[in-house]
Amino acid sequence: MSEASGHVLVFPYPFQGHINPMIQLSKRLSKKGLTVTLIIASNNQREPYTSDVYSIIVHTIHDGFLSHEHPQTKFNEPQRFINSTTRSLTDFISREKLKSNPPKALIYDPFMPFALDVAKELDLYVVAYSTQPWLASLVYYHINEGTYDVPDDRHENPTLASFPAFPLLSQNDLPSFAREKGSYPLLFELVVNQFSNLWRADLILCNTFDQLEPKVVKWMSDQWLVKNIGPMVPSKFLDNRLPEDKDYDLGDFKTEPDESVLRWLASKPAKSVVYVAFGTLAALSEKQMKETAMAIRQTGYNFLWSVRDSERSKLPSGFVEEALEKDYGLVAKWVPQLEVLSHDSTGCFVTHCGWNSTLEALCLGVPLVGMPQWTDQPTNAKFIEDVWKIGVRVKAHEEGFVSKEEIARCIVEVMDGEKGKEMRKNVEKLKVLAREAISEGGTSDKNIDEFVALWT
Ligand code: UDX
Numbered sequence: 145m146s147e148a149s150g151h152v153l154v155f156p157y158p159f160q161g162h163i164n165p166m167i168q169l170s171k172r173l174s175k176k177g178l179t180v181t182l183i184i185a186s187n188n189q190r191e192p193y194t195s196d197v198y199s200i201i202v203h204t205i206h207d208g209f210l211s212h213e214h215p216q217t218k219f220n221e222p223q224r225f226i227n228s229t230t231r232s233l234t235d236f237i238s239r240e241k242l243k244s245n246p247p248k249a250l251i252y253d254p255f256m257p258f259a260l261d262v263a264k265e266l267d268l269y270v271v272a273y274s275t276q277p278w279l280a281s282l283v284y285y286h287i288n289e290g291t292y293d294v295p296d297d298r299h300e301n302p303t304l305a306s307f308p309a310f311p312l313l314s315q316n317d318l319p320s321f322a323r324e325k326g327s328y329p330l331l332f333e334l335v336v337n338q339f340s341n342l343w344r345a346d347l348i349l350c351n352t353f354d355q356l357e358p359k360v361v362k363w364m365s366d367q368w369l370v371k372n373i374g375p376m377v378p379s380k381f382l383d384n385r386l387p388e389d390k391d392y393d394l395g396d397f398k399t400e401p402d403e404s405v406l407r408w409l410a411s412k413p414a415k416s417v418v419y420v421a422f423g424t425l426a427a428l429s430e431k432q433m434k435e436t437a438m439a440i441r442q443t444g445y446n447f448l449w450s451v452r453d454s455e456r457s458k459l460p461s462g463f464v465e466e467a468l469e470k471d472y473g474l475v476a477k478w479v480p481q482l483e484v485l486s487h488d489s490t491g492c493f494v495t496h497c498g499w500n501s502t503l504e505a506l507c508l509g510v511p512l513v514g515m516p517q518w519t520d521q522p523t524n525a526k527f528i529e530d531v532w533k534i535g536v537r538v539k540a541h542e543e544g545f546v547s548k549e550e551i552a553r554c555i556v557e558v559m560d561g562e563k564g565k566e567m568r569k570n571v572e573k574l575k576v577l578a579r580e581a582i583s584e585g586g587t588s589d590k591n592i593d594e595f596v597a598l599w600t
Pocket of ligand 1 (some may be wrong): 160421422499561
């Protein structure tokens with residue numbers, strides 16, 4: 145470990161799936177000796193505090209929304225978010241620069257290009273840290289460059305999309321925002337604008353590892369100064385020698401997991417439980433939620449399903465109660481996903497293929513049933529099924545709807561089929577590579593060391 149004392153600022157895009165990998169990076173930098181200030185743009189202001197396990201100071205800055213406004217509003221009114229957060233970030237960094245250990249660098253999520261402009265203006269070294277995979281970013285890059293045209297109507301453009309370093313992508317494999325103009329105009333702008341000023345960044349980091357996406361990484365590295373530093377999974381799940389590495393230690397910026405699920409999981413035989421979770425944002429239609437529930441029931445496997453409160457009413461009536469009573473299934477509103485994935489009882493993971501979930505599963509050697517919903521997830525699912533061969537993607541019919549027979553078929557295939565055995569072997573191989581990358585001296589660890597060395 146290097147002896148460093150430099151001070152860096154870390155500024156995540158304020159949604160859970162983006163905050164988690166930024167927190168992990170903050171912990172690694174702090175462990176390697178840097179002073180880290182984590183800045184959270186929020187409508188819920190609180191006093192600054194220091195995390196009890198790491199010396200990470202957490203500050204909230206105002207994002208321009210009122211305390212009662214739903215976080216989702218930031219999606220719908222991006223300009224209000226950008227204007228207010230630009231002002232509060234400028235004020236915050238200006239004040240920090242007057243202190244005895246002024247910050248030298250800002251690590252920001254490229255979903256907020258304005259943060260780069262603020263930091264450059266204030267003479268900081270600027271690092272873009274992409275918490276999404278290159279798989280999606282590369283597509284957005286080509287859209288921004290004008291080298292890929294998003295069709296007005298995807299049904300009129302059934303051809304395969306070709307990108308350097310990628311297998312050919314069908315329309316269904318593309319990130320959802322890149323399929324059709326106008327389907328999510330604000331989010332489309334958000335993901336493509338990442339590249340509007342990225343050439344001004346001093347360094348680009350990504351939450352992946354060289355061995356996972358070698359062709360894509362090589363292509364990106366030829367264009368930009370890119371370093372991969374992932375997978376950003378807490379080291380306690382990768383290396384038992386680091387028991388002090390607590391995952392859930394940063395106050396408000398997570399939801400408290402329900403530990404009772406681990407007790408329930410421990411009561412089940414090895415590899416007997418199907419774990420189901422669709423991340424922090426995706427909302428399945430009520431019809432799809434019911435169909436998924438029936439599919440799980442039909443397979444007869446034990447199951448653990450993380451269902452947010454806002455989704456629970458979509459489950460079939462009596463489904464939760466019957467599973468509990470007969471003790472074959474548990475529905476919880478938030479589970480400690482890493483513990484669940486690393487548990488002996490877990491046999492497979494039915495997932496929306498969010499990037500964090502994908503990395504976590506492959507680090508912990510769990511094969512996948514992919515049910516991608518939107519954003520980068522379809523492209524992640526394509527790689528899961530066809531490139532890494534660590535899972536199977538459900539096939540949808542009529543406008544994205546997936547039948548219970550298809551979901552059940554995929555679950556059985558991964559749990560007990562011949563292909564499932566192959567997938568298990570492949571995911572074990574990736575697990576080893578992921579752990580090597582992040583262990584001391586591995587490719588990702590070295591890249592973090594090089595960054596830390598800039599400030600020693
Ligand atoms: C979003 C996008 O959906 C994703 O595709 C993108 O790459 C990042 O932003 P999200 O939908 O939240 O993320 O999915 P994912 O990236 O998988 O992150 C979910 C995180 O929440 C994971 O770290 C997972 O471990 C955690 N989680 C989820 C829990 O700890 N418990 C739960 O019950 C559910």
